[in-house]
Amino acid sequence: MPVLRLLLNGSVATLLMAAAALTATAQDSSLGPFPEGHVSASSRKLAPDAGPRQKYAIVIGNQSYSHAPQLPNAWNDALDVADLLAGQGYDVTLLKDASKRDFEGLMQRVLFDVDRETEVLFYYAGHGVQIGSENYLIPTDAQLDQVDDLPFETVSVGSLVSILGARARLQIVILDSCRNNPFAGVKLQDSLGPDVREVETGFASLAAPVNSYVVFSTSPGEVALDGAGDNSPFATAFLQAASLGSIPLTDVFDNVRRKVFVETEGVQVPWDSSTMVEDATIASVSATADTTAPTEDNGTSVARGLTLFAASSAELLPVDATLPTPDISIAAPLAPAVPIGATLAQDLALTPADTVGLAEPPRGGRLVLLDDQGLQSAPVFPLSASDLGRLGFAYVSGPTVSFGQDPVLKVQFKLDLNGAPKVVQVDLTPDPCDLAAADHLDPEGVGLARFANEIAPEAALLACQAAVAREPQNGRFHYQLGRAYAALRRHDEARTEWDTARKLGHSRASYAIGNAIVNEARETGGSALEAAPEEAMAYYREGVELGDPYAFYALGRQMVRFGKTGQDRLRGYDLLMRALEVGHTYAMNELGYFYLDEKSEYYDPARGLRYLNESAARGDIYGYNNLGLVYMNGLGGEKKDARLALDWFTKAADGGHPNAPGNIGTLIATGALGKKPDLGQAVEWFDKGLERGDANAGAYAAYLILTEGAGGLSPADAAYRAGRAAALRDKKSVERARKVLEALPTEAVDEASQRLLQALGADVTPDGAFGDSSKAAYQTLADQHGDTSVETDPVERLIDIARIHWSTTPFRVDLY
Structure with missing residues (x-):
């Protein structure tokens, strides 16, 4: 089952992140107060000691569209920008012709890869459009022919900016888009009600979180040119301006604006918006690369630390994969970053004069340099013998790893030592606590995951107690121990562990504490849908500010169902929609319920059924149960089909759904099964x-x-x-x-x-x-x-x- 990411749009994120902490009392946001002891996102992101410690870039070139005109230069632009950034010290992830699911996987990777010591640069070349007041990027497989297609076929720029802003210290977002409007005249739903809006050319202005610099290749509402050469006019100007050395960010884009304006004879004028409160540059070293030089066809640029991200390279090799015999083998625990340099330096018997190049990059992860605090930066090969000692392997979370007996995740890469290739294999063994109780989309997780109904409580308890005893300062293990206690119905102990995890900086703990408060009455009273108390809402808000997708869902659900004003419901809907855009199944189920309520003014059966089918397609037991209800009761205009309902309920009941067994009993008792x-x-x-x-x-x-x-x-x-x-x-x-x-x-x-x-x-x-x-x-x-x-x-x-x-x-x- 994919692990997916929940986002918010830029306007809500701006409101959430703008306030400063108050002394002795919880800070207020536009949505209400945070819990006592909360530290604002701005304070976390702008620690006074130093600037960003890691430079991380995401570069996307969407050229070959299935249902829209091709863009001849988008891939060239992305390749050249990625190669330049890799040479400037960025750890670059490159995507070619990204589909909607590729974007979802990218959001997941950002969740794991980016922290509050990271500077993120995002560059997109491809189609983009405006709908209402929001901007959307168009994946290569997008097909916009139904009014409810928007969240399933596009990517909200506001969502993207928000998730980057929630996780990173600072972000630079460059949108070389709006090259034309491939869906002119199409009307789509982009709000809570049934209203539709036409797909417009260009981009609208965008609010962004603090410490953000957003650049559009052309002015709001205008078209950007694809160019007659190998690159678009904007990409050409950016490649030149960003190669001038370590100059202020504003100077780079002032140069880009002037060059594009002159080259297009005033037709195209790049536009930017800044909430920067720190100085920033793109180049970390004086550039010497010739940006007009041809790029390798495969786009990997391995000598400069570029990672090509595609479906085939997003997974670690399975334990039974046929692999070349390694020259060096390293066994290590699965962790966000594993030190391997000391072992390599020893096994390679390096002299101080030796340098090591990268002949072939790893699959399923990337190589990084680690400082004495474990913080990452991108290596620039060849490495000296001393720098090799700081080399680490950073696991890149792909689709959820299946659980087997003692799984070992294998990764290989190839070094170049004085012209001789050396195959290195790293065998990563997950901690038993991660195998037993890791959570989906946990920002501080390692990519493994179990839903609550998949946890074996006693085994999880033993594994996570051992992990906490071994690493008492690891917030991830405390959080997962809390999940084990919750599965055993030991709720007070679960809350204690989640409080500890929160104090240790574990983002998901805030959502878990909010849920614990909501669930206090449910522990002995069973399920009941009720408004969350204000204390729980405060913890949900904190989780939203920390960029946790489950908190987005939880807060959005409460505001849609129990909001006192139309504005509350709109804000809640916005949170749920950002979740849905990246495939969060809980939000799909909630919106399916919302639109299938015949008593609601928002009743829209086609829209509701679409959400439930998307949830079930992703293996969610609540999606299964909801579809069972649809076919048992004939909801949304569907014909009653008891056999189909039974199939859905059975799958849900087998997964642990609380109400599915009763629904099966109802089918049997009413004679709906035809006997x-x-x-x-x-x-x-x-x-x-x-x-x-x-x-x-x-x-x-x-x-x-x-x-x-x-x-x-x-x-x-x-x-x-x-x-x-x-x-x-x-x-x-x-x-x-x-x-x-x-x-x-x-x-x-x-x-x-x-x-x-x-x-x-x-x-x-x-x-x-x-x-x-x-x-x-x-x-x-x-x-x-x-x-x-x-x-x-x-x-x-x-x-x-x-x-x-x-x-x-x-x-x-x-x-x-």
Whole structure:
């Protein structure tokens, strides 16, 4: 399953990042306060000791479009810019003809590769358009022929700028785009409601996070020229101006503006926008390269540290891959950056006069130089013997690595020692804690991931306890230990670990703490969709500011569902849409629900179904369950299809979805599957749902037992299920369960109470006569659990005992 990235647009990001911290109280953003002890993004990004320690560049050339005109110079422009930047000390990632999924993978890589000590330069050559007030880059496979295509076919520039700005210390975004409008006249939805806007030529102006420099190759709303030579006029001017040495950023683009204006005879005028608060340059060394020299056909420019990123090179080699016999083998733990230089220097027996070149770059990662604090910079080959000692391998996260028995991830590259090639192999072994409990899209993760329903709790606990004991200052291990505790329903211990992870700078911990606050009532009361308390919202805001995709989703969902104003809902929608643009399945499910609500003014079935299908296509169990509901109930104009619904529900139930078992029970009980209902089988499925916190499943099972004698079960069996359902928090289901209890004889209700007391360890006999011994057992348990209101009414007493019972077996709220 792909690991995807959730983003925000530039305007919201600007508002979130502009405020400064207040003394002793939480800082306020445009969306509300942050949690106490929060440190603003600006403070993190602009630490006073030094500027960026790593220069990281992303260069994209989109030339060969499937459904739009070709751009003859885009690939040349990207190759030449990438080669120049590699020579200026940037660690360059180069993409050719990027599809929508390639962009999603790129966002994921940014999440892992970029930190607050990084300067990022993003260069894009290709088609781009304006829709409404937002700008969009066009992937090579984009096909815009339906009004709801926008988030699935394009990439929002605002999203891109926001994610870079949230992670990096400073960013330079260069858009050599708007070369024409390939979708003139097409109208698309780009807002919360049904309104559509026409695809316009050019780009609109753009708000950006602090310490950003955004450059457009032409003025807002205008067309940029592709050029008659090997490069566009803008790329030609940029290559020349950026080769002049270490001069201020503003001087570089002043030169570019003048050159482009003169060369195009005033037709094209580059435009820029800055929120820079630090001095910046592009060149870190005086450039000596001839920018007009031909570029290698394969575009790898390996001697200058350029990484060609494509689907075939984004993965590490599998453990059983056929590999050349290495000259040097290095075993290391899988980590964001692994020191390998000392071993290389020793095995190569270098003299001080030796230099080492790079004959072939690694797949699935890149080579970096590490300082004494572990911070990375791009190496410029050939390396001296002393510099080789600082060499490291930085793992580049690709698609989620599948889990096997003791997986070892292998990577090879080839060095050149005085003309002799040397094959180097690095075997990376994941930490057992990462294998057991790593999370998707964790900004400080290592690229491995398990959804909550995939965690084996006991194994994860042991692995992560060992990891924390070994590395107590590693926030990632504390966060993952918290996930293990949550899976074991040990929620207080989970919260403690997440608090520690947050203090150690782990971004995902803020979202986890927010969820822990929301889930406090769910632990013993089951699932219920409610507005998050303000304390949880504050932690979600902090996660948004730190660039965590799960926080974007969580905050957006709350604002769309429970926002008090239209502006709140628009902001929440914007957060969810940025998630959806990069494939975040939770946001897809939320927006699918949103648009399939027939009572809503925003009802749009085609749009809603598109979101759910996209989620299911990415393997999300909630997408599976939602599609099951569509075909069970005929939502969005779809025909009812019980067999298809059963298939979707079964896949969801197998993955741990809390409500899917109850939905299967409903299909069976109603006879929707086209045969006489097996009510006993239906009750079995309802019981599975009730154990996962589905109150509706418990109430339905109780009703079938009461009215139909389902499964040959007794009235006491009905009371046992109804009492447990009535102790949960789903209001409609609680009402149904109470109606069943009111229709049952007192003896059945009391016997159910006695069964629960017995399950709690009381020495009572379930006989339906709630006598002195049963009352004494109830009183004892109530005292033990701090229950001060002992009930005498049989129904209320059963529900109260059921609440105590649920408190001893809390739900897997990490699955809600």
